[in-house]
Amino acid sequence: NHKTSGGATTPSSLMRNDDNNDGGRNTDNNKKTVKVVVGDLSNVAAWEHNLEGTTHVVTAVSSGTRTNPLALLGFVPLPTNLSKNIDCDGIGALADAAKERGVQRLVQVTTASTGTPWSPVAVFLNALCYMSVKWKFEGEQAVRRSGLDYVVIRPFGLTDTPRGKDTGYGIEISQGKTEGNRRRIPREDVAALCHQALRLEGESKMTFECWATDQHDRPLDWSKLRRDPSAVTEVNHNAAVATILTGAAITGGLLGYGGYLGTRIVLRSLLRRKR
Numbered sequence: 001n002h003k004t005s006g007g008a009t010t011p012s013s014l015m016r017n018d019d020n021n022d023g024g025r026n027t028d029n030n031k032k033t034v035k036v037v038v039g040d041l042s043n044v045a046a047w048e049h050n051l052e053g054t055t056h057v058v059t060a061v062s063s064g065t066r067t068n069p070l071a072l073l074g075f076v077p078l079p080t081n082l083s084k085n086i087d088c089d090g091i092g093a094l095a096d097a098a099k100e101r102g103v104q105r106l107v108q109v110t111t112a113s114t115g116t117p118w119s120p121v122a123v124f125l126n127a128l129c130y131m132s133v134k135w136k137f138e139g140e141q142a143v144r145r146s147g148l149d150y151v152v153i154r155p156f157g158l159t160d161t162p163r164g165k166d167t168g169y170g171i172e173i174s175q176g177k178t179e180g181n182r183r184r185i186p187r188e189d190v191a192a193l194c195h196q197a198l199r200l201e202g203e204s205k206m207t208f209e210c211w212a213t214d215q216h217d218r219p220l221d222w223s224k225l226r227r228d229p230s231a232v233t234e235v236n237h238n239a240a241v242a243t244i245l246t247g248a249a250i251t252g253g254l255l256g257y258g259g260y261l262g263t264r265i266v267l268r269s270l271l272r273r274k275r
Helices: 083-100 120-128 132-145 187-198 237-253 257-271
Strands: 002-005 008-015 035-038 054-059 105-109 149-155 157-159 170-174 184-186 206-213
Touching: 054 083, 054 187, 083 105, 083 132, 105 132, 105 187, 120 132, 120 237, 132 149, 132 237, 149 187, 157 187, 184 187, 187 206
Parallel strands: 008 035, 054 105, 105 149, 149 206, 157 184, 184 206
Antiparallel strands: 002 008, 002 054, 170 206
């Protein structure tokens, strides 16, 4: 996020711990120019006072916790950093706190699969990571309902390139339901889009998917993006996962108990509560 103090802009970074064990990003040199706020989205109330005076917030958080069938069946405890707790409830708490503290805009990085629950990527990631894509969509909706100005960036598959260097790729975008699993975009380009989103003039309230192309090197033309409707249509990730995995489980059930167990795990995960 960016905090204005005495006319100067000072960036702050929310981190789970204040040490140097994060790939070199949290170095002593960076600490001289970046204010480190220790905390996470599981307890926004503990650090939300740091949002006072903040003008813009960027979040690219992702739980990524892998689904444990034993936890779904109740044999071991569910992890505390479930996607619901972080990507949905935590983002919602952040948005509400930001609105209350006078933040002007929130830039949120999610994933291109959030609006397409029947896409293979969405179904796979939902099954693999405690319905993570579903909860990212619900986190987007929480930001939209908060009343904050926002930009939601939905990148396709992320790739690594040298830090701080121009990737040489052009940017393609869509504001429809774009499907596909072969599109990619460097993290450096997503970071550049976040930086550009912070500097947009006027109200934004927009959502778009993005990917990189080697067919040109043009940057994103923000003037071509349209604002979201007053209410973004809900999508049903539960139905997609339940239909596809239950079908697979029934097929597997022809071989015996494994199919029944798979079906029970899927349905218990989806129906535990309104997700």
